[in-house]
Amino acid sequence: MATRRDCLKFSVAAALAAALPSGRLFAESGAGPVLTRAIPSSGERVPLVGLGSSATFSQVARSEDVSALREVLQALVDGGGTVFDTAPSYGASEEVAGTIARELGLTDKLFWATKVNVVGRGEDKADPAKAREQIENSFKLIGKDTLDLVQVHNLADIPTQLGILNEYKAEGRIRYVGVTSTSKPAYPRLIEAMRNEDIDFIGVDYAVDNRDVEETILPLALERKIGVLVYVPFGRTRLWNRIGDRPLPEWAAEFDATSWAQFMIKFVAAHPAVTCVTPATSRARNMADNLGAARGRLPDEAQRRRMVEFIEALPAAEG
Structure with a gap:
């Protein structure tokens, strides 16, 4: 099974990252400023690449040594990033990140995006008191009086939980609200929420080999002026396994991608x-490599089609 570490050995960005501390990496590589996008409902601009805290981040957060996560959060900020996405369901991620951010003085430098979901397995309704308790705990763990974004995780009981989030928003304690889903069978419910609810954001899965959201969800986000956080742009490990040890194609330089991670994120x-x-x-x-995708040129439509064709020509990953 190929890993990101295997693929990075073909990356110029990886060589730089290995040689330089995160702050110096960006200063000395001459990579230019971080690209930003406007949040549609407000016009506030945020960096185009941020940091999620599921998967490997969550695994390390559960361990005794979280020093690697301290370096990751510092690299995020040093590289010009701000958006940090987490959730109570990601184990210790929210708590550990909140503690590290306070220790490093980064709390107010980050755009904190977390979630709420107290609907148990096999249930379809949320207990309002438990939802408020979970949200209040996020305030405590993150250490801020105002949270930037809280979303209803996995579309769970939207009437109850989004209603509570809107109460917090009206009070000025939450700046933006939204809903998330990374389940294709749930996309119709996501589309319904986008059409009928007053939300600032959605969170969805999207990757060069996972493009179903291009059909309706992303066009609807543009139409309804809803921000989009993209999760799992590597298909978790799926794309790394599919790419294997292949070198990055030379034409990736046309849109300033110097690693496979940047190739996938830029798409x-x-x-x-x-x-x-x-x-x-x-x-x-x-983290430094990922942030490289928020610098330089992005692929145009013709280049994006070439990227899709290249990936689709590769053998599918086993499993």
Whole structure:
């Protein structure tokens, strides 16, 4: 099974990341400023690439040594990023990130995006008291009086939980609200929420080999002026396994991609509906590499089609 580490050995960005501390990497590589996108409902601009905290980030957060996550969060900020996406269901991620951010003085430098979902397995209704308790706990763990974004996780009981989030928003304690789904069978419910609810954001899965959201969801986001956070742009490990040890094609330089991670992130970031891409990682060098996708040129439509054709020509990953 190929891993990101295998693929990075073909990357110029990886070589730089190995040689330089995260702050110096961006200063000395001459990569230019971080690209930003406007949040449609407000016009506030955020960096095009951020950090997620599921997967490997969550795994390390559960361990005794979280020093790697300290380096990742510092690399995010040093590289010009701000958006940090987390959730109570991501184990210790929210708590550990909140603690580290306070220790490093980064709390107010981050755009905190978290979630709420107290609907148990096999249930379809949320207990309002438990939902408020979970939200209040996020305030406590993150250490801010105002949270930037809280979304209803996995579309769970939207009437109850989004209603509560809107109460917090009206009070000025939450700036933006939204809903998330990374389940294709749930896309019709997501589309319904986008059409009928007053939301600022959605969070969805999107990757060069996972483009179903291009059909209706992303165009609707543009139409309804809803921001989009993209999750799992690497298809978790699926794309890494499919790419294997192949070198990055030379034509990727046409849109300033110097690694496979940048290739994959730039593909989704180039869609005009996307506000921020938030791949998870527990390695500072990967964080620096990911942020490289928010610099330089993005692929145009013809280049994006070539990217799709290239990936689709590869053998599908096993499993």
